[in-house]
Amino acid sequence: MTELSGRRKNHNILPLITLALFLLPIFTIIFSMDASGSENWIFFKNHLLPESFYNTIYLTLMASALAGLLGFLSAYLVNFFEYPLSRFFKWSFVLPMAVPPYIAGYVYAGLLGYTGNIQILARQILGYSIPYQYLEIMNLNGAVLIYGFMLYPYVYLIVRSYLNGSATQWVESSRVLGLGMGETLRRVILPLSRPSIVMGTGMVMMEVISDYGLVKYFGIRTLGTDIFSLWFGSGDLSAATRVSLILLVLVIALLLLDTILKGKKKYHLNVSKSNPIRKMKLEGMAKWSAFAFSLVVMLIGFIIPVAQLVEWGIKSIERVNLSALSQMIMNTFKASIISLVIIVLVTFFLARYSAREKGVVARIVDQGVKVGYSIPGAVIGVGVMILFIGLDRSLAPLYQWLSLNKSLVISSSLFVLYFAYASRFLLLGYNSFYSGFMKHGSGYFDSARTLGMSRFKASFKVDVPMQRMAFVSASILIVIDIMKELPLTLMLRPFNYETLATKTFEYANDERLQEAAVPALIILSISVVGILVLSSIQKRRK
Amino acid sequence: MxxxxxxxxxxxxxxxxxxxxxxxxxxxxxxxxxxxxxxxxxxxxxxxxxxxxxxxxxxxxxxxxxxxxxxxxxxxxxxxxIGFVFQDYALYPFLNVRQNIEFGIKKLPPKERKRRIEETLSLVKINELEKRFPHELSGGQMQRVALARALAPKPxxxxxxxxxxxxxxxxxxxxxxxxxxxxxxxxxxxxxxxxxxxxxxxxxxxxxxxx
Missing domain, CATH: 3.40.50.300 (P-loop containing nucleotide triphosphate hydrolases)
Structure with missing residues (x-):
């Protein structure tokens, strides 16, 4: 008889520790607040906080409402109707996602300014100078417009995928029961789409709260810009931590609101067979209204900003310092690739765990991973800095022993930036792998185990090859987001370290909009290619 | 024909x-x-x-x-x-049985609508289910509701x-x-x-x- 021996191992500890490590910056903010506020804080609280708070709330709610409206309408139109260029709009509606709001902000401010193309055209063709106040965009409502038109694809993608899938049979059923498209929209499509609309607008809210570049350029005070001015302007990290905590509470409140609005019910029909819905051909006024709406959305969200950037790029191409530009590109890619490797390794392991295991720990991991992405970059930046400064302080004796002549060794290195990127964008890798693991199930892995492979070997030989497409999707999403990321990079970069995003921001802030165009166009081109590759992968998967 | x-x-x-x-x-x-x-x-x-x-x-x-x-x-x-009973029934998840049946006859005057709903509920023998939502029904009950909803407008x-x-x-x-x-x-x-x-x-x- 063969004697078998085996020790029972607890597989729950490692995922929890890994998750906790990446959530440490957030815990640090919560636990590092001192009881007495500094003078800066007291002044800020009494005089500036109310305005920043109002602006943050106003921008978040209004921009997500506009993005929700644009995203839903565009998804509704391309999914149910045929009108001129509707097939083109169906895939191109996602493109504004490639234009970071801060880049769109510079473009529109330049375009609508006194020396911008709109004013010049008006003066040359109409012989009329449009009063400045009519074209003023650098204010709260201008920022709402920019956010709305650049971020609506978050809503568009989620609603379109829902309407195109399980909602089809409900809509068809309504039509055969005698309801026209108008009434079907009101009585069926809107109630059914509510959870998807809320989910999409929730993502827009998080993007708006996280953004720093646009509001800073427009001169709008928000809680995000306050963190920067308190830390870098007044050198008061403690006051910046307090503002971060307020922002953290606001994000949690918005997440709760999101959960309440989404409701408990998720409307999903497990259809035995699905037929693509037969699109209705629009005629007359309806046809041209749908076309005009789609064209305006694409013009404002993508075509105008890109055309203006190309014009500026051509004008400034001779002034580009090629060696500095190639250094920026190198820095951007190096940061993206190193962070990508960290994120992929960690999230592959976490996603595999929570997709395969049942129980409380798996649920905690599943929810915990989502936290980082909801927290604004500036808040994570503050948390990461406090954490690593603390670590440097505790390692001071070691540094002395090693005869290092500086005290902030880790916190002034690029490692801090890579770690912060990983904390913030963990969810992007996790979602791709999690859906991959859920789709393939555990049968392949289990059969490898019964064929004599260890957990590690079975995972390496079976899970890794099966997650190839998830890896490609995750990589594209992570690289695009890190490349566009501004607040974290501005906060945590070492001296003289430039990425494409930071250089675009600096040029624009110095009112050198034409010079900002070249790095902006590189970001935009890579994002567009990434988004198109992702769309085609998703289409093929369907 | x-x-x-x-x-x-x-x-x-x-x-x-x-x-x-x-x-x-x-x-x-x-x-x-x-x-x-x-x-x-x-x-x-x-x-x-x-x-x-x-x-x-x-x-x-x-x-x-x-x-x-x-x-x-x-x-x-x-x-x-034309009435249609779909393979997966396609009952509206946010409406109860009565509201699902009422869905296609909203244009009828209220009294006639009420009479038609009662008639259809009795015809397919689901009077006791009228307040339930689709997720609270068995497969057979869902089929009856889908049939009632399709028959209510007299297709x-x-x-x-x-x-x-x-x-x-x-x-x-x-x-x-x-x-x-x-x-x-x-x-x-x-x-x-x-x-x-x-x-x-x-x-x-x-x-x-x-x-």
Missing amino acids: YLNLKDIRFSYDNGQNVVLNNFSVSIDEGEIVSVVGNSGSGKSTLLRIISGLEDRSTGQVELDGDVLQSSKVFVQPEKRK RVLLMDEPFSNLDTELVGELRLELRSLLKKEGMTVILVTHNQDDAGFMADRIIQMT
Whole structure:
């Protein structure tokens, strides 16, 4: 008889520790607040906080409402109707996602300014100078417009995928029961789409709260810009931590609101067979209204900003310092690739765990991973800095022993930036792998185990090859987001370290909009290619 | 003939994949017809064309003398007064049973609407379920509600796509007996699509085999 021996191992500890490590910056903010506020804080609280708070709330709610409206309408139109260029709009509606709001902000401010193309055209063709106040965009409502038109694809993608899938049979059923498209929209499509609309607008809210570049350029005070001015302007990290905590509470409140609005019910029909819905051909006024709406959305969200950037790029191409530009590109890619490797390794392991295991720990991991992405970059930046400064302080004796002549060794290195990127964008890798693991199930892995492979070997030989497409999707999403990321990079970069995003921001802030165009166009081109590759992968998967 | 389909052709992918090729059939008023055939033979497509959810490439659909679909005419699904029981029932998850049945008859005056709902609830024997939501119903109950919802507007034709495919075998035996007598009592013209020869034979006055 063969004697078998085996020790029972607890597989729950490692995922929890890994998750906790990446959530440490957030815990640090919560636990590092001192009881007495500094003078800066007291002044800020009494005089500036109310305005920043109002602006943050106003921008978040209004921009997500506009993005929700644009995203839903565009998804509704391309999914149910045929009108001129509707097939083109169906895939191109996602493109504004490639234009970071801060880049769109510079473009529109330049375009609508006194020396911008709109004013010049008006003066040359109409012989009329449009009063400045009519074209003023650098204010709260201008920022709402920019956010709305650049971020609506978050809503568009989620609603379109829902309407195109399980909602089809409900809509068809309504039509055969005698309801026209108008009434079907009101009585069926809107109630059914509510959870998807809320989910999409929730993502827009998080993007708006996280953004720093646009509001800073427009001169709008928000809680995000306050963190920067308190830390870098007044050198008061403690006051910046307090503002971060307020922002953290606001994000949690918005997440709760999101959960309440989404409701408990998720409307999903497990259809035995699905037929693509037969699109209705629009005629007359309806046809041209749908076309005009789609064209305006694409013009404002993508075509105008890109055309203006190309014009500026051509004008400034001779002034580009090629060696500095190639250094920026190198820095951007190096940061993206190193962070990508960290994120992929960690999230592959976490996603595999929570997709395969049942129980409380798996649920905690599943929810915990989502936290980082909801927290604004500036808040994570503050948390990461406090954490690593603390670590440097505790390692001071070691540094002395090693005869290092500086005290902030880790916190002034690029490692801090890579770690912060990983904390913030963990969810992007996790979602791709999690859906991959859920789709393939555990049968392949289990059969490898019964064929004599260890957990590690079975995972390496079976899970890794099966997650190839998830890896490609995750990589594209992570690289695009890190490349566009501004607040974290501005906060945590070492001296003289430039990425494409930071250089675009600096040029624009110095009112050198034409010079900002070249790095902006590189970001935009890579994002567009990434988004198109992702769309085609998703289409093929369907 | 009450319902006439003449030389219907239907294809996907710009004519590459032909599903129906010059298909013709005529059905009398009050007749129950079962359409049987293998997967991909075009059974469900046939129902979708009759209801207006798909447009044929060539051919003509006529109901009681009205042309519903031809090279010049396309009557939208909501104007056809054709009932459809979907394979997955497609009951609205945010409406209860009563509201689901009421969904297609909102335009009736309130008193008449109420009377029609009561009538339909009794007809399919689900009076006690009226306050329940779809997720609180069994497969058989969902099928009854879907049938009630389709019958409430008094359709000119009732189309049923695999109505028994999601039900247990024991329940099917009981239900199809009841369903046939109910449809006959209402004098309903019915086209029922199924892949099961037993269901087809039991329910129908006539069977059409599709290949």
